[in-house]
Amino acid sequence: MQNLIVFCQQCFAWIEPQSELCPECGCPVVLDQPDPDLDTLARIMGTPLMFLGAARVERSALPSFGELIGTTEGVLFLPRLHRRLNGAWEGVASTRLPGWWPFRGDHTSPKFLDWLRRPSGVRVFEPAKEGEPEPIPTALPDRLLDSPGAFFVERRFIRAISARKRMVKLERSPFRSITLVDETEDCSLCASLNSLALCAARTSASV
Numbered sequence: 001m002q003n004l005i006v007f008c009q010q011c012f013a014w015i016e017p018q019s020e021l022c023p024e025c026g027c028p029v030v031l032d033q034p035d036p037d038l039d040t041l042a043r044i045m046g047t048p049l050m051f052l053g054a055a056r057v058e059r060s061a062l063p064s065f066g067e068l069i070g071t072t073e074g075v076l077f078l079p080r081l082h083r084r085l086n087g088a089w090e091g092v093a094s095t096r097l098p099g100w101w102p103f104r105g106d107h108t109s110p111k112f113l114d115w116l117r118r119p120s121g122v123r124v125f126e127p128a129k130e131g132e133p134e135p136i137p138t139a140l141p142d143r144l145l146d147s148p149g150a151f152f153v154e155r156r157f158i159r160a161i162s163a164r165k166r167m168v169k170l171e172r173s174p175f176r177s178i179t180l181v182d183e184t185e186d187c188s189l190c191a192s193l194n195s196l197a198l199c200a201a202r203t204s205a206s207v
């Protein structure tokens with residue numbers, strides 16, 4: 001199973017199976033399982049609330065550098081990927097923003113969240129037009145399933161968030177905890193995660 005990466009439907013992460021088990025949640029990996037139902041995934045992931053910042057996840061086989069997006073139901077990690085000429089995806093290892101990345105220096109822009117809400121394959125540079133249809137709820141699941149290396153951490157499983165210098169730990173139970181390296185310029189990842197927790201709690205309380 002070397003170099004095989006698959007999407008685990010138990011813990012919503014792209015993983016490299018080890019002995020036919022998911023290294024994140026320990027569940028058996030069933031290779032011929034059909035793709036998850038997008039509506040169910042959309043319900044689990046909620047709607048995007050805020051951009052949390054650039055982060056790195058130390059791992060060998062999967063892309064490590066990407067962005068964290070906070071939603072009403074959890075945290076989505078989207079790796080920065082570059083498509084090779086042969087069609088294969090490769091991770092962008094450097095912390096420098098690649099030229100094709102559409103949000104250079106503009107991460108807090110509503111454009112970013114708007115892009116997340118759009119289905120993949122849509123041009124990202126066009127400004128939102130007036131009277132545009134409602135955000136499409138399947139966009140976040142599309143991003144997750146189309147980005148090898150992405151993962152989604154459900155808020156209900158996050159027990160605590162702690163930081164030591166640039167290492168930010170999402171303590172998760174029952175699945176494996178996740179350690180992220182804060183790659184934001186002002187070391188604000190932990191603070192952003194905490195404000196997401198407050199914001200998501202307020203959003204769910206007001207529904």
Ligand SMILES: [Zn+2]
Nearest residue numbers: 008011022025
């Ligand atoms: Zn898993």
